[in-house]
Amino acid sequence: xxxxxxxxxxxxxxxxxxxxxxxxxxxxxxxxxxxxxxxxxxxxxxxxxxxxxxxxxxxxxxxxxxxxxxxxxxxxxxxxxxxxxxxxxxxxxxxxxxxxxxxxxxxxxxxxxxxxxxxxxxxxxxxxxxxxxxxxxxxxxxxxxxxxxxxxxxxxxxxxxxxxxxxxxxxxxxxxxxxxxxxxxxxxxxxxxxxxxxxxxxxxxxxxxxxxxxxxxxxxxxxxxxxxxxxxxxxxxxxxxxxxxxxxxxxxxxxxxxxxxxxxxxxxxxxxxxxxxxxxxxxxxxxxxxxxxxxxxxxxxxxxxxxxxxxxxxxxxxxxxxxxxxxxxxxxxxxxxxxxxxxxxxxxxxxxxxxxxxxxxxxxxxxxxxxxxxxxxxxxxxxxxxxxxxxxxxxxxxxxxxxxxxxxxxxxxxxxxxxxxxxxxxxxxxxxxxxxxxxxxxxxxxxxxxxxxxxxxxxxxxxxxxxxxxxxxxxxxxxxxxxxxxxxxxxxxxxxxxxxxxxxxxxxxxxxxxxxxxxxxxxxxxxxxxxxxxxxxxxxxxxxxxxxx
Amino acid sequence: xxxxxxxxxxxxxxxxxxxxxxxxxxxxxxxxxxxxxxxxxxxxxxxxxxxxxxxxxxxxxxxxxxxxxxxxxxxxxxxxxxxxxxxxxxxxxxxxxxxxxxxxxxxxxxxxxxxxxxxxxxxxxxxxxxxxxxxxxxxxxxxxxxxxxxxxxxxxxxxxxxxxxxxxxxxxxxxxxxxxxxxxxxxxxxxxxxxxxxxxxxxxxxxxxxxxxxxxxxxxxxxxxxxxxxxxxxxxxxxxxxxxxxxxxxxxxxxxxxxxxxxxxxxxxxxxxxxxxxxxxxxxxxxxxxxxxxxxxxxxxxxxxxxxxxxxxxxxxxxx
Numbered sequence: 001x002x003x004x005x006x007x008x009x010x011x012x013x014x015x016x017x018x019x020x021x022x023x024x025x026x027x028x029x030x031x032x033x034x035x036x037x038x039x040x041x042x043x044x045x046x047x048x049x050x051x052x053x054x055x056x057x058x059x060x061x062x063x064x065x066x067x068x069x070x071x072x073x074x075x076x077x078x079x080x081x082x083x084x085x086x087x088x089x090x091x092x093x094x095x096x097x098x099x100x101x102x103x104x105x106x107x108x109x110x111x112x113x114x115x116x117x118x119x120x121x122x123x124x125x126x127x128x129x130x131x132x133x134x135x136x137x138x139x140x141x142x143x144x145x146x147x148x149x150x151x152x153x154x155x156x157x158x159x160x161x162x163x164x165x166x167x168x169x170x171x172x173x174x175x176x177x178x179x180x181x182x183x184x185x186x187x188x189x190x191x192x193x194x195x196x197x198x199x200x201x202x203x204x205x206x207x208x209x210x211x212x213x214x215x216x217x218x219x220x221x222x223x224x225x226x227x228x229x230x231x232x233x234x235x236x237x238x239x240x241x242x243x244x245x246x247x248x249x250x251x252x253x254x255x256x257x258x259x260x261x262x263x264x265x266x267x268x269x270x271x272x273x274x275x276x277x278x279x280x281x282x283x284x285x286x287x288x289x290x291x292x293x294x295x296x297x298x299x300x301x302x303x304x305x306x307x308x309x310x311x312x313x314x315x316x317x318x319x320x321x322x323x324x325x326x327x328x329x330x331x332x333x334x335x336x337x338x339x340x341x342x343x344x345x346x347x348x349x350x351x352x353x354x355x356x357x358x359x360x361x362x363x364x365x366x367x368x369x370x371x372x373x374x375x376x377x378x379x380x381x382x383x384x385x386x387x388x389x390x391x392x393x394x395x396x397x398x399x400x401x402x403x404x405x406x407x408x409x410x411x412x413x414x415x416x417x418x419x420x421x422x423x424x425x426x427x428x429x430x431x432x433x434x435x436x437x438x439x440x441x442x443x444x445x446x447x448x449x450x451x452x453x454x455x456x457x458x459x460x461x462x463x464x465x466x467x468x469x470x471x472x473x474x475x476x477x478x479x480x481x482x483x484x485x486x487x488x489x490x491x492x493x494x495x496x497x498x499x500x501x502x503x504x505x506x507x508x509x510x511x512x513x514x515x516x517x518x519x520x521x522x523x524x525x526x527x528x529x530x531x532x533x534x535x536x537x538x539x540x541x542x543x544x545x546x547x548x549x
Numbered sequence: 550x551x552x553x554x555x556x557x558x559x560x561x562x563x564x565x566x567x568x569x570x571x572x573x574x575x576x577x578x579x580x581x582x583x584x585x586x587x588x589x590x591x592x593x594x595x596x597x598x599x600x601x602x603x604x605x606x607x608x609x610x611x612x613x614x615x616x617x618x619x620x621x622x623x624x625x626x627x628x629x630x631x632x633x634x635x636x637x638x639x640x641x642x643x644x645x646x647x648x649x650x651x652x653x654x655x656x657x658x659x660x661x662x663x664x665x666x667x668x669x670x671x672x673x674x675x676x677x678x679x680x681x682x683x684x685x686x687x688x689x690x691x692x693x694x695x696x697x698x699x700x701x702x703x704x705x706x707x708x709x710x711x712x713x714x715x716x717x718x719x720x721x722x723x724x725x726x727x728x729x730x731x732x733x734x735x736x737x738x739x740x741x742x743x744x745x746x747x748x749x750x751x752x753x754x755x756x757x758x759x760x761x762x763x764x765x766x767x768x769x770x771x772x773x774x775x776x777x778x779x780x781x782x783x784x785x786x787x788x789x790x791x792x793x794x795x796x797x798x799x800x801x802x803x804x805x806x807x808x809x810x811x812x813x814x815x816x817x818x819x820x821x822x823x824x825x826x827x828x829x830x831x832x833x834x835x836x837x838x839x840x841x842x843x844x845x846x847x848x849x850x851x852x853x854x855x856x857x858x859x860x861x862x863x864x865x866x867x868x869x
Contacts, residue, residue: 125639201678202639202640286676288675288676288678288679289642289674289675289676290642290674290676291674292642292644292645292648292673292674293645294644294645294648297645297648297649297652298652299652299653300653303649307638390636391632391634391636392636392637392638394598394601394603394630394632394636395630395632395635395636395637395650395689395692396650396653397601397603397621397625398601398603398625398628398629398630398632398702399625399650399653399654400621400622400623400625400626400653400654400655401621401622401625401653402621402622403621543605544605545603545604545605546598546603546604
């Protein structure tokens with residue numbers, strides 16, 4: 001410390017501001033270190049995604065005539081519910097804001113709420129926050145510093161979007177507005193998570209509650225956009241503010257004001273709530289004492305099942321809800337595709353008729369569910385890593401339990417849970433199609449979702465290999481591989497990427513079930529590779545040192 | 550001996566370029582309470598984690614009750630472990646954790662477990678997240694003792710306990726040893742080891758510097774004289790066998806290994822008013838081993854006709 005930190009007892013009520021300033025700067029540095037890598041990766045990903053969106057628009061709709069046809073999308077209820085109200089989609093910026101905007105804000109919003117939960121509750125749950133709060137820094141102030149760091153991180157991501165859009169020539173004003181809106185949207189959910197972090201003692205629960213709010217806000221948007229008479233409800237949800245913004249033509253300032261003011265308000269509430277509670281405590285604290293529940297404590301696998309049930313229910317609901325929405329919009333979307341000459345050409349190239357178009361679209365949507373399944377599995381392998389990093393694995397494996405038994409149990413459980421989500425998603429998808437009037441049977445939806453499972457097996461193998469060989473990278477690298485592989489298959493064929501790049505993505509080897517029949521060879525090969533990677537991963541785990549406490 | 554509770558041969562562990570443990574040879578008999586002493590970073594926890602096969606040796610081997618430690622399902626059937634830093638599942642109650650750990654080990658004598666809970670004054674109805682460090686330690690201790698294992702590997706088990714509970718722990722350890730269980734106790738708290746252990750090993754920078762019965766270790770160490778003089782303190786340091794000299798109020802404290810005749814003669818000639826002599830505490834022995842130069846340590850050993858198990862070749866110990 002410098003000379004200013006000389007021993008001088010705090011005079012009066014206040015802490016000398018110099019000391020507080022030092023502590024604030026130190027905390028800001030620490031929190032920045034914690035979030036900078038994720039922020040950088042996300043900024044890169046959203047920039048790439050935005051660029052791809054712009055260029056695929058320019059490629060698919062090169063002239064005014066083709067863009068004019070897009071106007072028919074304006075009134076499509078399914079698309080309005082899922083993606084929002086299209087506006088100015090005859091301009092590249094307007095199209096990207098509508099077609100890609102909802103994906104963009106969803107990804108950035110979920111990242112914001114996870115990161116906020118980590119900084120504001122995770123650090124406290126682990127006890128590390130106490131070290132920080134031992135410095136001359138009030139708890140409310142510390143929350144403020146963390147929120148400022150998060151705001152900067154979110155601003156970086158928003159800037160990445162705006163810069164790409166402006167560079168691609170979509171218009172500077174609209175790009176800045178849209179970038180600001182993406183940042184404001186993310187900050188809103190950071191604010192929500194900042195509040196849930198005050199409400200719950202456990203990080204998992206705090207981020208879970210924030211994610212539930214996120215899902216609810218999405219549902220409100222769907223409801224608001226389902227009919228013009230309910231349009232007022234858009235003002236109740238950040239998704240609706242994005243719909244109302246119209247960044248690329250006749251912007252509406254109240255929407256921007258909402259996107260920028262609400263996060264500030266939520267942040268202020270979070271700081272206020274933080275002052276009202278003890279460190280380590282929560283506004284909705286559960287009692288410390290409860291009767292013992294001794295079910296599912298019989299062995300490592302049973303115990304892992306017990307620990308994962310809550311998270312699994314969350315994923316089941318989330319994925320099934322998504323599948324249901326996809327299913328219920330299937331008919332309208334495919335009708336639209338069939339009417340669009342540009343898409344018809346694509347269909348002809350594939351050799352499909354209209355019936356196959358429905359099933360083809362179902363298959364494409366199922367692949368996205370497949371990505372979610374793979375992400376779930378990678379996350380659960382990450383739970384094994386968490387158990388080890390927290391030091392709890394030591395006392396488990398000091399018992400007569402072999403590493404193999406522990407890890408294989410965890411793995412089988414993960415695979416079974418993934419299967420469960422897949423079946424639930426298939427049923428939800430089918431229910432949706434039945435209600436939406438699409439001509440699709442339950443075997444079609446089951447086939448389309450289960451068809452993607454080999455990819456989940458393969459990526460679980462990747463996660464397990466990482467856990468065995470480079471445990472720190474378990475979740476980060478496996479999720480990155482999964483998302484990259486998905487994007488390669490999503491974007492690559494349209495941009496005529498080289499064959500070897502496309503072949504590297506496991507998603508590329510999936511048959512478009514149910515439009516095509518299931519491809520046994522690639523299924524067997526991918527499952528085989530996945531199982532081989534798992535075997536190597538388990539062997540590597542058996543041979544390495546456990547991370548010590 | 551074939552039936553040693555714990556045996557290691559040339560057990561070594563490197564982490565990158567750092568040598569955490571260097572050629573440990575150890576044999577702990579059944580029913581023994583064995584103290585494993587050393588300052589932080591000496592390699593105590595590394596040794597215990599090697600014995601548990603949580604980490605793998607770079608070279609060397611180890612056995613628990615004659616079972617190679619790599620055969621964890623059999624070896625761990627014989628042992629229990631209390632980590633230095635106890636992490637528990639924050640959402641589970643103490644009782645749930647004890648149930649789970651008990652199930653992993655097989656049969657647990659519930660009555661005995663409840664007796665341990667009672668004796669350590671543990672409240673098992675609370676969630677682990679509300680436990681203090683001491684209470685987490687108690688959970689780990691109950692979990693370790695409740696299966697009545699042949700070998701207890703305890704890594705600084707009393708670090709978070711209050712003196713009353715520490716006494717209770719010592720009673721538990723003695724009872725366990727009386728039943729024929731082996732207690733391997735790592736510590737840097739000397740009192741605890743001094744009260745409890747039959748034999749101790751002293752570890753420094755990954756190497757074993759001494760292994761001996763406590764009585765032998767005392768004999769090996771120096772005798773401490775505190776002399777009050779009415780004259781100036783004479784030069785004592787150059788005399789044979791003197792390992793430490795420090796001034797005290799009105800005189801001098803001098804540690805001597807080997808026959809003290811020369812020191813006593815010089816003190817007598819310097820106006821000796823009062824003389825007290827005492828056995829060194831373990832702490833002083835300990836410090837002798839940490840701070841003494843190799844020459845002094847060899848002098849200690851030579852003076853008593855016995856050699857330490859391993860003598861440092863250089864003052865710094867393990868390579869940098």
